Amino acid sequence: MFDLRVVVEEVRGFCDLPMRSGDYFEVRGGRIIVPEGKHICLWALSAMLPMFPAKQRKIDEENDWLPSTQHMCCPDPNGMVIYRIDRIADDSSNTQQAVKKVEQERNKPFPRMLVDEKVCTGCRSCELACSFHKKGFFLAEEARVRVMKDEENGLDRPQVCRQCGNARCVQACPEGALERHPETHAIILNAELCVGCAACAEACPFGSIHFKEQQPVICDLCGGDPRCIERCATGALRFGRAGEAALKGGARAVMKGGQ
Amino acid sequence: MLYGYGGKVLRVNLTSGTFSVEPLEQELARLYLGGRGFNMRRLYDEIPARLDGLSPENKMFFSVGPLVGTMFPGAARFNVSAKSPQTGILGDSNAGGFFGPELKFAGFDQVIIEGKAPEPVYLYIHNDKIELRDAKHLWGLDVWDTQRVILQELKDRRVQVAAIGTAAENGVRFAGVFANLVRAAARTGMGTVMGAKNLKAIAVRGTNPVRVANPALFAELMKDIDSAVYSHREYPGRALMGTTKLVHALNEAGCLATRHFQTGRFEAAESVSGEFLAETVKKKSKSCFGCVIPCSRFFEVKQGPFAGLKSEGPEFEGLAGFSSRVGVTDLAASLKGVDLCNRYGMDVITTSEVISFAMELYQRGIISQSEADGLDLSWGNTATVLTLIDKINRREGFGDILADGVREAARKIGRGSEEYALHVKGLELFQADPRGLKAYALGYAVASRGGDHLRSEPSFEFSEDAEAGQRMYGHADAAFRLKYKGKGRVVKHYEEWSALSDCLEACKNTIVNMEIIDYPLTAKLLKAVVGWEMSGEEVQAVCERVVNLERVFNTREGLTRENDTLPKRFTHEPLPADSGPSAGSVVELEPMLDEYYQARGWDITTGRPTGSKLRELGLAKEALELKERGLIHD
Structure with missing residues (x-):
């Protein structure tokens, strides 16, 4: 069992309680301990409460999303207070310290494809970059990322693997042909096992598994350096961790005046 | 086969409903490269002198070039050429979007359209599968509805459509060919030719790779090109405003065509400028196929009489055409004018010229309100501008007089109006005053x-x-x-x-x-x-x-x-x-x-x-x- 420290990391909106950056409380065993003179918001507490017992336990399951979930948000839409849940260990024990360090490393979410369709121009440069990098020629049907367009409504949706924590495609595959890359966490296809049943594509909530000649084509993050992002001018595709500065990609210029 | 090219030329005869596929001649490719070059070669070789643009003997040429389909920024265009029914000389126009690349992915560098279909049809090119499909149910639909119905019918959202609207069907002489709803090859009446041929649209879907001869060299060149693009001093302005920046820039220079080129400064320029548009109604930047310079935009009007209006666009030509050129001071009204032209399938430059021409004739007392179907042709009258666009599209009443372009309109009206018809060789000018x-x-x-x-x-x-x-x-x-x-x-x-x-x-x-x-x-x-x-x-x-x-x-x-x-x-x-x-x-x-x-x-x-x-x-x-x-x- 771990004890937890829940820290206010950022206040993106307006919280009139107020909760301030750096405020924290701890979950020790079955008790919540709030430092003297501090308080905890009922809204946020109600949202996070079910998570605490789970986060207190050590889980070692393949594909589990819980270890890499560290951030939660207050449900007050005006407040947008972001909390970070840290596991704390007993300071007196060296062994536990070492465990804590490993856990923190392990629990840091893997960088993934971040998609912001609100700024996607629909140019499909990502498709070209992908097929050129993978195949040496240009063809959208070879691309692992594809943009779905609704021209009348100006909607452009890049469909690319988001490296879900709890990947439904992996679970859905009856042949066990999909697995995680140990380093990049990308979904990797074992083509020899794949029978082309498309169960993975049906399971994908983002419509991001595309098919070419009865075989799925899935983003493999180009081994951790996705090339499509180099050709995305607006930052609709970025690579990194949500809430942090992107490791790769971003807008090349201001695309919209006024805010 | 040559790298970079699709390698094939499609020739369709609408009269007989037949087609043939010819290999692209390598000599043609080297001497003319592609696109406009290919079209001009065919135009000269295949169109006899003094041919009437509306004659079934007129031919249309659609071409793409060697970079189309690659990641070269902006290599997304196609040219469409024919004898012009508007000017009587060389007709040619081009547009961006996604149609050109799809034609290349289908394996074609050029499509040649001959003859006239006995009944409305549209051409569907799906790689090697070529089909002339019935378009009777599409006849009478505007550009947007046509594309929507075709996409539903072909059950493939990646089909790209180049269509004509109602203006072309009605014989408006400055009707264009429109791809991706708003990507207009609108000049010189190429849509009019298509309409005269009973060809409502060309739909294309291609799944052949575009290969380059030396991928490593190409990648290296692209790196340099990308860095030149991203570090260009104009990049931020283009990404934010595209060509709409010209409203402000030309107004500053005193060259913004105002009230039919009577002056070069528009007092309300800042309320219809690209800057104002970007701050108010712009939702996001948009691009053509494979372009990293997102100079286009999607906008939505949220308030006022045009609330709910949303579309990609406009370019400078339409924005200034339906603002300074006709004296309209309301951005949303100008956007509405452009939107109507896009849906009806008409050239915004010519449409705004004929309307501003009529307004000047009215200002000078050459025509009266009753001659203009009772419309008040005062500068900046939004309702009149929008009504006239509609009347031109339908060739109704006074709109019929304007529907052949400004040269013809002046010829019909006479009374010295010819002096105010601002065109060269029958084609109207855009809103940059040449005097400056x-x-x-x-x-x-x-x-x-x-x-x-x-x-x-x-x-x-x-x-x-x-x-x-x-x-x-x-x-x-x-x-x-x-x-x-x-x-x-x-x-x-x-x-x-x-x-x-x-x-x-x-x-x-x-x-x-x-x-x-x-x-x-x-x-x-x-x-x-x-x-x-x-x-x-x-x-x-x-x-x-x-x-x-x-x-x-x-x-x-x-x-x-x-x-x-x-x-x-x-x-x-x-x-x-x-x-x-x-x-x-x-x-x-x-x-x-x-x-x-x-x-x-x-x-x-x-x-x-x-x-x-x-x-x-x-x-x-x-x-x-x-x-x-x-x-x-x-």
Whole structure:
């Protein structure tokens, strides 16, 4: 069992309680301990409460999303207070310290494809970059990322693997042909096992598994350096961790005046 | 097969409902590169002199170029050419979006449309599967509805559609071909030709790879091109506003066509500017296929009488056309005007010209309200502008008089109105007043498709770099927009650069305005893409060949130096005092023309090409034909 420290990391909106950056409380065993003179918001507490017992336990399951979930948000839409849940260990024990360090490393979410369709121009440069990098020629049907367009409504949706924590495609595959890359966490296809049943594509909530000649084509993050992002001018595709500065990609210029 | 090309030419005969697939001739590719070059070659070879643009014998040519389908930024365009039913001379227009690349992925470099279908049809190209499909149910639908129904019918959202709207069906002479709803090849009435052929649309879907000869070299060149694009000083402005930035910029220069070119400053320019649009209704930036310069935009109007209006666009031409040109001060009303033209499928430049022309005639008392179906033609009357767009589309009442373009409208109205019909060779001008832009003025006068800015775009005259003017064009004045010397050479250079852009089917914003590639770099790109060992000079010769062939075509149609002219307003009526830095300017065209013909190696007296120039460019056969017709003498 771990004890937890829940820290206010950022206040993106307006919280009139107020909760301030750096405020924290701890979950020790079955008790919540709030430092003297501090308080905890009922809204946020109600949202996070079910998570605490789970986060207190050590889980070692393949594909589990819980270890890499560290951030939660207050449900007050005006407040947008972001909390970070840290596991704390007993300071007196060296062994536990070492465990804590490993856990923190392990629990840091893997960088993934971040998609912001609100700024996607629909140019499909990502498709070209992908097929050129993978195949040496240009063809959208070879691309692992594809943009779905609704021209009348100006909607452009890049469909690319988001490296879900709890990947439904992996679970859905009856042949066990999909697995995680140990380093990049990308979904990797074992083509020899794949029978082309498309169960993975049906399971994908983002419509991001595309098919070419009865075989799925899935983003493999180009081994951790996705090339499509180099050709995305607006930052609709970025690579990194949500809430942090992107490791790769971003807008090349201001695309919209006024805010 | 050549790398970079689709390798096939599709020829469709609508009369018989048959088609054939021909291989792309390698010699044609090397001598004309693609796109506009291919089209001009066919136009000259296959269209007899003096053919009526609406005749079933007229042919349409749709072409793409060698970079289309690759990741070169803006290589997304297609040219459509035919004999123009609007101007009676060479007809040609191009558009971006996604249609051109899809044609390339289907394996075609050019599609030739012949004859006339007995009943409305649309052409569906799905790789090698070619089909003429019934379009009776599409006849009467606007551009947007047509695309929607076709996409539903073909059950593939990746099909790209180039369609005509109702204006083309109704025989409006300045109807365009529209891809991706708003990507308009709108000039010179190419949609009108399609309508006369009973061809409602071309739908295309392709799944063949576009291969380049040397991927490693191409990737290396693209790295340099990307960094040149991203570090370009114009990049932020283009990403934010695209061409709409010109409303403010030209207004500052005193060259923004206002109330039908009566002055160069629009008092309400800031309420219809690209800056204002970006701050208010813009939702996000948009791009053509594979372009990293997102110069287009999607907007949504949230308030007022036009609330709910949303679309991609507009470009400067439409925005200024339905604001300063007609005196409208409301951004949303201007956007509505553009939207109507897009849906009906009409050229925004010509439509706004004929409406502003009518408004000026009304201002001068040449026509009365009752002649205009009771419409109040006062400047800035939004309801009148929108009603007239609708009437033109339906060729109803006064709209019918305007629906053949401004030259014809003036001929029908008479009473001295001809003087106010602002066109060159039957094609109307866009909203940059040539009096404050001398090289543009020359460009309008000599452009092969009539009064048009996209045949040259000689932006060097804004540079104010006297040394470069002297070095590149033989005179320091070449670098100043209000001066004359050297402009002949400037226009020659930019005409060829624009032709390069149109032959590669890449965007002029990238190539000509941002100057991302020159001839030597193009030669390198062609080496990487096609595999040719070409010099920069050989590339330039292609461009010069295309410009000369166009001149040959128009010469055969009977044009001479007399036709290289500008409306009297620009040569005789100085821009008024409120036009800021351009006040007092007129265009002294003749000396610039002399300089231009000289730079071109053409006959100064007649403006026709010389046999020696044509032979130098490998156009000996054409020289001989002109000689046999008695049009040239060497």
